[in-house]
Amino acid sequence: MSELSGPRVTVGIDVGGTFTDFVLLENGRIRIWKCSTTPADQSRAIASGLAELGIRRAVIVHGTTLATNALLERRGARTALLTTAGFADVLAIGRQNRPHLYRLHQERQPPLVPDGWRREVAERLDAAGKVVTPLDEEAVDEVVGRLASEGVESLAIVFLFSFRNPAHEKRAAERIRARYPHLSLSLSSDILPEYREYERTVTTVVNAYVSPLVGKYLERLVQAGVEGHLPLEEGRIRVMQSNGGVVGPRQAAAQAARLVLSGPAGGVVGAFFVAREAQPDSPVAPHIITLDMGGTSTDVSLCPGTIPYTSENTVAGLPLRLPAVDVHTVGAGGGSMAWVDAAGVLHVGPQSAGAVPGPVCYGRGGQTPTVTDAHLVLGRLHPAYFLGGRGDVSLDLSAARSALARLGQALGGLTAEEAALGVVQVANATMERALRYVSIERGFDPRRFTLLPFGGAGPLHACALAEALDIPRILVPPHPGVLSALGLLVADVTCDASRSLLCNADEALAESGPLLQALQELVAQVRAKLHEEGFPRPKVEASLDLRYRGQSYELAVPLPLPPTAEAWEKVQRDFHAAHQQRYGYAMPTETVEVVTLRVRGLGPVPRPALPRTPRGPEEATPALLDLQPVWFRPDGPTATPAYARSRLRPGNRLVGPAIVFQYDTTVLLHPGWEAEVDEWGNLWMKRADSG
Structure with a gap:
């Protein structure tokens, strides 16, 4: 039995920029809660929410933005880099990419590791991993000794071609651990054993930069459970990773870079789960486009029958080559601030009011109008129904109207409502550009997909976006405002491993070729880690990066297991x-x-079985509250x-315009649209x- 299958109470906790969301699963029943981040x-919001839910003991599955925020705000550990002689400036040289092609004056952010803490030692491997220059172990002792005396907290070890042969990195780490056990170490051969020196170096440095911070945070949570300050079941906690799976706190702390893109991952996992449950008799897997609009940003992902993954990511201008759910993020959220530039043009975002001070209508000191303020002025939100009228946030309509009126004056004398409509349109x-990017620009026709909006603000914008892209259907789950937290509860425990092979396809599958041996070693590696997590017989999948x-x-491209000759032919066709x-285009005669x-x-x-109720009458009058302007x-x-x-009950039908209020979000049905409630709500x- 896995560790997650024992206790009866499991809580998914997703920490967002504005709200922290809770989904409680107990005896097959789901309860939800939201509180301000x-x-x-x-951890303060976590403790508060658990207390509100009255939970005494539970397993917690946690999605945290701690690693992401540490990178964005540049407040990680004091990090140094130990690398091969002659390669200390890899971080500074980078790829020479210009973020803004036509901007004459551009400034790059400084590297995470300052010049003085990028140190070299004599060692060298060739491209095949053979030793050219032995590791100078005494130099390692001397260099690390100086770094330790200067207050370095974490060290990234990145030697040239260590993805071919990790012996030098591991030997250096042995000596360092023996002398400086307090120093956090990140080895590129553990974090990212792949070629491309700059990306491997940056990814390892990112891990070193955020690991101490994440490790201390998770240690505090586990210790709080042991001491009874948090209602953890025997201190048990899981953490969402960027790849859409969860992992225990020890592995999460050791490879904290795998958490950096975990924020959007839970939402895609939850959306795919809900879409699959909503069509149990469908012969094909769900084809959905997810729209996760929170307080700070919007995350979109296209799922063509499966959850998409990528290993090419960029966070805070830094390449992060670790597996992640393929999500495209734009700076448009409920808290995105509206402003007018010197030319009189209206902009929305990417700056966000966040949780503090938040939108103007929150009454916490915010002065700049946001998307949330615009919806309130347009009558699409209502103070009496926001968070069920019983949350820790109340909405001030007059304050929002005043802020939008000021914005309207800056736009040439528009009314507050006209300004609010402009904010929503911008x-x-x-978001429309983001949806086009993941669909049309990648060769997918959005008309063949269902839009699945969630997050606190997603269902307010769904109809307008579906109209813009000709998306025929929208699926709004029962609890869209906390779907990311639900995704945490249905995410598998996962472990990823990779290795660069760099060979022709014809050589790869030969008995003496590199593929079979590497596959055997990586499978053993992930099985061992999942055994530690309580899964002695995990499912194993494989894929190949081809060109x-x-x-x-x-x-x-997926690699069927075992990799037979027939499977290999399928891989190349795919x-x-x-x-x-x-x-x-394709080049079937070209070497792969x-x-x-x-x-x-x-x-x-x-996974929880979502409650199903038979359909009833179409008439939705019992759910009618009033008429809203x-x-x-x-x-x-x-x-x-x-x-x-x-x-609302299964079978009920609504004809737009209509607005549906619920605790965690608001659904807006535009004129010319209609809606129906299915058996799952x-x-x-x-x-x-x-038709």
């Missing part, structure tokens, strides 16, 4: 097809190169029926003229 110490334009000879970019879809082997181990966790156009408000989501929305 405490940026200075995320935010929609930003045509002469290319410098790769596409990931690669040609993937290349055709992504780039519009195997760049990297990736192996993933999965420890499956029990809602602005859709600048010529005036429309009297719009407002419904309570908690009173999902709202299926479509154009009224779509």
